[in-house]
Amino acid sequence: MPNRVAIVGIGQTYHKSKRPDVSQPEMVAEAVRAALADAQLSIQDVEAVFSANMETFEAIYLPDHGMAAEVGAFGKPGFKVNTGGTTGGSVVAEGFYMVASGLFDIAMVIGFEKQDCGDTTAAITAAVTPIWGKGAATGAIGEFAKQALSYIETSGATEEHAAMIRLKADRNACRNPYAHLKLGLKSVDEILQSAYLVWPLRILDFCPQSCGACALIFASEQRAKKITKKPVWIADVEVVHQEPFRAGVFGDPTGKETYTQHVACERLYKRNGISNPRKDIDMAEIYEPSNWEEMNLYEHFHFCEKGEGWKLIEKGITEIEGEFPVNCSGGVIATNPIGATPVIRVAEAALQIRGDAGEHQAPKDIKTAIATALGGPNWTVLVLLKRSL
Amino acid sequence: MAKASSKKKAEEKKPEYIHVTFNRPRQYSWSTGRYLGHFYAEAKENKRIVGNRCPKCKDIWLPPTPVCPKCKVDMGWDWAELPQTGEVYQYTYLVMPLWDPHYGEKWANPYPSAIILLDNGVFYRHRLEETDKDKLRAGIRVQAVWKEDYEERGHGMADILYFKTIDEQEAKRCLQ
Incomplete structure (x- = not known):
C-alpha cells in the first residue's frame, strides 16, 4: 500500500499574455513563494522539487536550469518532466509517486x-x-477544429451550446483573481459574433496563450496533519499514454487510437468505487482547450451518456451553481500557461475542497473532486482529490 | 618570447578549430530506421503506400512499426499494400499561417488537412487538394496524387502531393 499523500500548499501567479516585468525564473518563484506561504513552510522544509514545462515552447532548451536558485531547488533532488499537454498532470503524478513511495x-x-x-x-x-x-500538422488549433467538426456531426450540438460553455467559463473566470481572460461576456449572441479562427472554431472558442506558474506542496500523512488543518488528500492518480502521432483521430472507430479518457476513467472509477461519477464526485476541473472539447470530455469522463455532453450545459448542470460544477476557475479556455495548466486544475479542485476558492467557490459542499489533464496525442492524467480519506 | 614560439608551433601544425557559419539554413538529418525506411522505399520506387501487419492481431499499422502497440509483440516483416483511395473522415481548413519549425518557411495557406479513412479501414493523415471550404465535408471520396518525377520522390509521405476529390465511379475504376 502506498503512503497517503496530501496537498498542504497551493500557490499560483496571476496570468497574462505578456510578463515583460519578470524573467521566467522570477515568474516561477512567485508561485513557489505563494505555495510556501500557503503551507506556512520554509523552502528548507521542502526535500525535493519537481518541475514541468513544455520544453522548446519558450524556444529554449532546459528551461529549468536557469531557475534552481529562485525556486529553492538548488542542491536538492528533483527533475523536470515534459509529456506534452499533460506535462502538469505528469508532474503531479510524479510528486504523488515520490511521497507515496515514502522516499x-x-x-x-x-x-x-x-x-x-x-x-x-x-x-x-x-x-x-x-x-x-510533417506537412500534415495543423497545430493544436487545427486538431481541435477537427474535433469540433466531428462533434457537430455526431452529437447534435449547435454553436449555441458551445457559446453557452464559453459564457459559463467567462462568468467563472471573472470571479477568479488568477484567471487570464476576463471578458465580461454578456450573451451567447456576443460569442456567436466573434470571428472564426479555424472553422468552426471562433477566436472566443479557443484557449489563450498565457504566462504563469502554479506550485503545489505535497506531504506525507504524518507531516500533513501537523502542517495544516485542511489537508486535501490525493485519493488516486491514473495516467494513460498511447501510441503517439499515428493518424491522431478523434473517435477512431478502429480502436487503434485509444480513448485514453475511457481507459483512465475505467481504472480510476473502479478502484475508487465510483459508479456514477456525477453523483460520487462533487465537481471537476477539466483540461478543455476549447468549449467544443469540454462537451466531448463530459461524455468521455462519463458525466453523461454519449452524445449528450451539450445537454449538461443546456440544463445548467455544470454551472458553478449547478448540480455538478465544472471548471469553477474559468478553465483552460480562460487561462492556459500550458505546462502549469493541469497543475492549476489540481490546485483549483483542491481550493474547492478546502472551501478557499473565494468568489468562485461553488455553493455546494465539495468533498470529492476530479482534476484532469489532456495532451500530446490525446493522453490522459486523472487526479482524484478528497477532503477525508 | 613565448608568443613567438607559439606562433612558430602554429605554423608547424594547424590547430583543429571548428568553423561555424550562421548565414545559411540549418542542415538537419533524420534517420527513418528499418521499418519506416521500407515505407519510404516503396513510396519512392513503386508509388505504393505500405503498412505492416501484426502476426498476432493481424491489424495493419501505419506508420509501420517494429512492435505492435496493442499486442506488444515483434511485428516481423509482413507488409501490406494499402489502397490509395478512401474517404475524408475528419478534416480542418487552416487559414492562419503555420511555420516550418525547422527551416522557418511559411507553409501553404489556406491549408486543408484531413484524416483519410483508406478503403481497407486504415487511417492516413494527409493534405487535400481542394481549397474551397464549401466543397469540403466528411465522407467525400479522395485519391492520392503522387509526385511523378522519380528524382523528386524519396520524402516518405510527402511523395504524395495531396489527396484529390474523386467521384464514386472513378473510385471503382481505381479499385479494379
Whole structure:
C-alpha cells in the first residue's frame, strides 16, 4: 500500500499574455513563494522539487536550469518532466509517486510556462516528426477544429451550446483573481459574433496563450496533519499514454487510437468505487482547450451518456451553481500557461475542497473532486482529490 | 618570447578549430530506421503506400512499426499494400499561417488537412487538394496524387502531393 499523500500548499501567479516585468525564473518563484506561504513552510522544509514545462515552447532548451536558485531547488533532488499537454498532470503524478513511495515526506511540484518568449504553435508542429507527418500538422488549433467538426456531426450540438460553455467559463473566470481572460461576456449572441479562427472554431472558442506558474506542496500523512488543518488528500492518480502521432483521430472507430479518457476513467472509477461519477464526485476541473472539447470530455469522463455532453450545459448542470460544477476557475479556455495548466486544475479542485476558492467557490459542499489533464496525442492524467480519506 | 614560439608551433601544425557559419539554413538529418525506411522505399520506387501487419492481431499499422502497440509483440516483416483511395473522415481548413519549425518557411495557406479513412479501414493523415471550404465535408471520396518525377520522390509521405476529390465511379475504376 502506498503512503497517503496530501496537498498542504497551493500557490499560483496571476496570468497574462505578456510578463515583460519578470524573467521566467522570477515568474516561477512567485508561485513557489505563494505555495510556501500557503503551507506556512520554509523552502528548507521542502526535500525535493519537481518541475514541468513544455520544453522548446519558450524556444529554449532546459528551461529549468536557469531557475534552481529562485525556486529553492538548488542542491536538492528533483527533475523536470515534459509529456506534452499533460506535462502538469505528469508532474503531479510524479510528486504523488515520490511521497507515496515514502522516499520524501515533503515535495514540491511546479508547472510553468512563459509563452511571450517563444512560438508555441511552431513548437507543437515540431512534435510531428520530420520523417512522419510533417506537412500534415495543423497545430493544436487545427486538431481541435477537427474535433469540433466531428462533434457537430455526431452529437447534435449547435454553436449555441458551445457559446453557452464559453459564457459559463467567462462568468467563472471573472470571479477568479488568477484567471487570464476576463471578458465580461454578456450573451451567447456576443460569442456567436466573434470571428472564426479555424472553422468552426471562433477566436472566443479557443484557449489563450498565457504566462504563469502554479506550485503545489505535497506531504506525507504524518507531516500533513501537523502542517495544516485542511489537508486535501490525493485519493488516486491514473495516467494513460498511447501510441503517439499515428493518424491522431478523434473517435477512431478502429480502436487503434485509444480513448485514453475511457481507459483512465475505467481504472480510476473502479478502484475508487465510483459508479456514477456525477453523483460520487462533487465537481471537476477539466483540461478543455476549447468549449467544443469540454462537451466531448463530459461524455468521455462519463458525466453523461454519449452524445449528450451539450445537454449538461443546456440544463445548467455544470454551472458553478449547478448540480455538478465544472471548471469553477474559468478553465483552460480562460487561462492556459500550458505546462502549469493541469497543475492549476489540481490546485483549483483542491481550493474547492478546502472551501478557499473565494468568489468562485461553488455553493455546494465539495468533498470529492476530479482534476484532469489532456495532451500530446490525446493522453490522459486523472487526479482524484478528497477532503477525508 | 613565448608568443613567438607559439606562433612558430602554429605554423608547424594547424590547430583543429571548428568553423561555424550562421548565414545559411540549418542542415538537419533524420534517420527513418528499418521499418519506416521500407515505407519510404516503396513510396519512392513503386508509388505504393505500405503498412505492416501484426502476426498476432493481424491489424495493419501505419506508420509501420517494429512492435505492435496493442499486442506488444515483434511485428516481423509482413507488409501490406494499402489502397490509395478512401474517404475524408475528419478534416480542418487552416487559414492562419503555420511555420516550418525547422527551416522557418511559411507553409501553404489556406491549408486543408484531413484524416483519410483508406478503403481497407486504415487511417492516413494527409493534405487535400481542394481549397474551397464549401466543397469540403466528411465522407467525400479522395485519391492520392503522387509526385511523378522519380528524382523528386524519396520524402516518405510527402511523395504524395495531396489527396484529390474523386467521384464514386472513378473510385471503382481505381479499385479494379
